[in-house]
Amino acid sequence: MTSELWTENLKPGEHWSGVLRRGTSLRITALEPRANVAAIMYNYESLPERYNLADTLKAQHTAFLTAGCVCYSDMGRILCSITADSCGWHDTLCGLSDASLVAEKFGAGSFQQRRNEFYKNGRDSMLNELGKYGLGKRDLVANINFFSRVTADADGALHFDEQHCRAGDHVELRFEMHTLLVLSTSPHPLDPQPHYRPRPVALRAWVSGAASATDPCRLRCEENQRGFRNTEMMYLP
Amino acid sequence: MNARTPNAAPARDAVWISDQIVPAGEPWMGTVAAGQLLRIVDLEGNQAVDTLFYNARDTGERYSAVDTIRAQGNLYLTTGSALRSNIGATMLTIVEDNCGRHDTLGGACSAESNTVRYALEKRHMHSCRDNFLLALAQHDDRLDKRDLPSNINFFMNVPVTPEGGLEFADGISAAGRYVQLRAHMDVLVLISNCPQLNNPCNAYNPTPIQILIRAAG
Numbered sequence: 001m002t003s004e005l006w007t008e009n010l011k012p013g014e015h016w017s018g019v020l021r022r023g024t025s026l027r028i029t030a031l032e033p034r035a036n037v038a039a040i041m042y043n044y045e046s047l048p049e050r051y052n053l054a055d056t057l058k059a060q061h062t063a064f065l066t067a068g069c070v071c072y073s074d075m076g077r078i079l080c081s082i083t084a085d086s087c088g089w090h091d092t093l094c095g096l097s098d099a100s101l102v103a104e105k106f107g108a109g110s111f112q113q114r115r116n117e118f119y120k121n122g123r124d125s126m127l128n129e130l131g132k133y134g135l136g137k138r139d140l141v142a143n144i145n146f147f148s149r150v151t152a153d154a155d156g157a158l159h160f161d162e163q164h165c166r167a168g169d170h171v172e173l174r175f176e177m178h179t180l181l182v183l184s185t186s187p188h189p190l191d192p193q194p195h196y197r198p199r200p201v202a203l204r205a206w207v208s209g210a211a212s213a214t215d216p217c218r219l220r221c222e223e224n225q226r227g228f229r230n231t232e233m234m235y236l237p
Numbered sequence: 238m239n240a241r242t243p244n245a246a247p248a249r250d251a252v253w254i255s256d257q258i259v260p261a262g263e264p265w266m267g268t269v270a271a272g273q274l275l276r277i278v279d280l281e282g283n284q285a286v287d288t289l290f291y292n293a294r295d296t297g298e299r300y301s302a303v304d305t306i307r308a309q310g311n312l313y314l315t316t317g318s319a320l321r322s323n324i325g326a327t328m329l330t331i332v333e334d335n336c337g338r339h340d341t342l343g344g345a346c347s348a349e350s351n352t353v354r355y356a357l358e359k360r361h362m363h364s365c366r367d368n369f370l371l372a373l374a375q376h377d378d379r380l381d382k383r384d385l386p387s388n389i390n391f392f393m394n395v396p397v398t399p400e401g402g403l404e405f406a407d408g409i410s411a412a413g414r415y416v417q418l419r420a421h422m423d424v425l426v427l428i429s430n431c432p433q434l435n436n437p438c439n440a441y442n443p444t445p446i447q448i449l450i451r452a453a454g
Contacts, residue, residue: 054344095303
């Protein structure tokens with residue numbers, strides 16, 4: 001791809017953060033089955049503006065994310081659009097694992113025992129990255145869990161789909177705003193697998209340009225057309 | 238504005254140490270000490286009560302919708318639900334609920350999200366986030382928009398289908414229904430008695446609520 005900007009691979013359990021500019025796209029690829037990539041996004045130019053679970057779901061009348069959806073901030077604007085998706089469902093309801101959950105499920109896994117393969121958890125991984133930008137636990141908002149599918153029955157009881165993510169599954173995000181993206185590859189908190197086994201993922205960024213007038217994410221619903229309008233107002237000359 | 242329906246909670250009974258009416262569309266803040274009971278009464282029925290809780294001793298610890306959902310393995314709140322914080326602690330539990338189901342996915346309305354969801358011309362309408370922001374600003378300079386994560390909507394009905402659909406549905410509450418919570422730590426309570434007029438969360442008619450606090454024991 002001639003417009004490629006960079007590639008990086010994340011090791012199992014690794015946490016990561018970086019800035020993706022408006023008009024940049026990022027492909028996240030699961031290098032093994034059963035990957036999970038927890039993500040939170042912030043407006044890099046005004047960090048109090050961040051991913052808003054409720055506004056994302058309400059505007060698009062959905063309880064999960066897939067291609068055609070956009071991720072809204074709390075300011076009626078769009079952080080990124082999901083422009084491609086091979087697996088059809090990404091969870092955004094179930095949050096992060098934490099230290100007590102990981103210890104309860106997998107036992108002790110300290111650095112002293114395991115060196116850099118020590119057991120990480122989603123919350124502490126996010127706090128690690130957020131601290132680099134002057135952010136902390138006040139800024140831990142509901143996250144996305146890319147590659148994970150959790151459904152709810154009529155009574156609201158949750159079910160984790162263990163077969164959902166295959167090796168090679170990928171999702172593409174086109175950033176509509178200069179965005180601080182924070183990632184953790186810790187396992188999904190409801191994944192019942194008995195052993196601590198996070199999976200590696202690949203990142204690839206390229207220059208894609210902003211959404212066109214006929215972009216499928218823009219045209220998904222009238223709500224998204226207004227969301228793009230609100231976002232584009234911020235980048236007028 | 239202060240009319241009570243016959244089956245509403247007992248008014249100014251000796252056991253309640255605080256008994257207040259919050260008019261439609263207004264914010265309320267208060268403190269509930271560890272062990273105390275908080276009762277929120279839907280006086281006239283189908284009134285969404287947007288609610289957040291903070292650890293009164295460290296407001297950086299606050300209610301987390303996703304930690305609550307993950308820990309109970311269920312999307313909806315009702316009797317027995319433990320309300321978890323962003324660092325995993327149980328802040329309060331729901332000990333009584335004669336409504337049956339409460340939402341924690343629908344979030345709070347804001348001027349900005351109203352422009353997306355309804356029309357640009359809706360920006361001027363009053364919203365829960367304006368209530369939240371003003372109440373926080375008047376309460377404490379250390380609290381601001383960063384302290385507004387996904388909230389609880391007591392008495393609001395947002396069903397999720399097995400296929401992943403999500404809609405604001407007609408309410409399942411009724412006049413006099415209430416939810417009662419026991420605090421497990423000293424909590425600061427932030428409420429917006431929702432002013433939304435564009436969807437059925439308030440049956441298109443926002444109405445007052447009653448907030449009661451009962452001593453520990």
